[in-house]
Amino acid sequence: MARTTGPRNLHGQVVQELGQMIVGGSLAPGEPLPREEALATRMAVSRTVLREALKVLAAKGLIETRQKTGMRVRETRFWNQLDADVLAWRCAAMPTDDFVDKLVEMREIVEPAAAAAAARRRDDAQLAEVAAAYQAMDEAMDLDAWAEADVRFHEAVLRATNNELLGSLFSVIQTALATYFLMSARTTANFRYSLPQHHAVYDAIRRRRPNAAADAMRGLISASRDTLKTRRAEKP
């Protein structure tokens, strides 16, 4: 959501440009970057702005700086892979099936567990939010409304776990996956096909059945993964 409009600040643009280069592979790990002054002039910004951007990239683990030595791209194992920006840059740079599979695998791990936790610990207000989201899905007339209610549903489930770490993880993964989804978004005639599975998740959470909730969520995700795969197959 922060990246929808793109950053208007200069240092934001620089962060994005350099970040995409690094994550995209134009700048290989271990490779030294040009001196600050050279980079600044090459990107047509002041050294001040460039440095603010570099500090952000360093905070994301992408680069490291040392006096006299200069700056180097760090190895990928040091990157903050779960940072929203890093993830977005990877999505932009490597729209490979391989990476999508990794994202989907994360969802398959997190969401069933989250549903189970929600079934165990949800309070009535949180259940009501899940119910409201489900109802909104049921009443959705077009794809946009349905998609929006869908996110609301999953977010409501995540909130019901009372573990904001889970919620944060989900939202990051979900945002990354959304970039692929939007790429191939089209009005699908039968977008409501997964409604009963959503109901199963809701019902299990309502009845406080962790295992049932996890199973239902697994079914839900595997279904959505299948549609994702067919869409990807359609693309070429």
Next chain:
Amino acid sequence: MARTTGPRNLHGQVVQELGQMIVGGSLAPGEPLPREEALATRMAVSRTVLREALKVLAAKGLIETRQKTGMRVRETRFWNQLDADVLAWRCAAMPTDDFVDKLVEMREIVEPAAAAAAARRRDDAQLAEVAAAYQAMDEAMDLDAWAEADVRFHEAVLRATNNELLGSLFSVIQTALATYFLMSARTTANFRYSLPQHHAVYDAIRRRRPNAAADAMRGLISASRDTLKTRRAEKP
């Protein structure tokens, strides 16, 4: 590992100081921060350094800045909860059982799934690394060596999943939990008690049995959680 020595850069210190204040609650969400110049003089740094720190905090989702309006602390749901620094600051600020439970829950979700994935997809070299780490645990004579081999073991399992997102998530969680562990670290006479459970994990991965690997890992974690709880109980 990046935070072991503490940052000796000025902006690093400022990031840490302000970050701890925000995450610790001294600066409530929605609350406006002083003007840059005022903050800079109050912290005895130049505006340049302060701004570099502020950009980093903004990248972590902790604050937002707008011209004329100034800076405000963002609501907690916008924070990068999975950022290593944010997590560390939370650990420092709220050493409550509640938060430890959330971290442990993340491990309980991620690691069994990772073990299963490793059992499915590991290659021989990755299995060898797991085996080597296990052997190092077996040969460990003191607590330090054992602890180091323990991390190596879990990291080897995570690497064997071929999903670096999983690895990144684990390492962040593990680092956060380690702060609590170190706090109450003492030489425990029977630190080797979980060796057979580690062997069970290794064996299941070797035999490519995902379900068995997940189960073994669950046992392993629940055991370590119990010791964590007893240690916490001992503290007061």
Next chain:
DNA sequence: ATAAATGATTTGTATGACAAATGACCCTGA
């Protein structure tokens, strides 16, 4: 040959100035 001193290069920090954005206020007109 080894170790210490020196120099050069790059990032780190400080300062001052101006541009851009935007909320607040005032001023006008119906």
Next chain:
DNA sequence: TCAGGGTCATTTGTCATACAAATCATTTAT
């Protein structure tokens, strides 16, 4: 009285310059 627009003041955003600190490479002294 209220609506609309325009001006002003304040705060962040950007730029330029100068110097400090660290450290690699070279040189020099023992």
